[in-house]
Amino acid sequence: MHNLFCAFGANEYNRVSLYNNAKEIWDKLEVTHEGTSRAEESKISLLTLDYEFFKAKLEEGIKEMSDHFNHTINGLKALGKIYPNKEMVKKMLNSLPMFWEAKVTIIEE
Template sequence: MHTLLYAVGPDEYSRVSSCFNAKEIWEKLEVTHKGTDRVKKSNVGIFTLNYETFTMKPEEDIKVMYDRFTTIINELKSYGPIPLKK
């Protein structure tokens, strides 16, 4: 518990300082940064749609396109393994 309290910044500390155990701190930080399960599912759906409909825009060069694609992939990865559609 002390490790988590020392690791967070001042904004997060004020949110979690009243927690009674490490699990409670972790859960509060998780919801704060990733959202609830409902929000997570919604975000995964949005990022998946962005991935599936990804195309190069006429005005962008290959580097900008690659950076945009990498951002979409990293956002998807941040939510853990994504189940494949059958």
């Protein structure tokens, strides 16, 4: 670098040095963003699968089931994937165990 300083002078050396630092920073930001995008896509995929295959567990009460469902929905919303309310209600009702069938029928009617 000392040879560059002597050949170009202080102003040119600083400009080249600044360019190299900015390029390094840009390259690191670009790699970080790409990694973040891939991680985000993975999160969306996992939460979408969780939503698609959501079923209430027999040992879960309504509150726990609702919390689990809302956690999934809120995670998807935060990542930009939003389902219509009507679809989410239907998904939740269809995920209830069979002993809720009479109540689900009444709600649907």
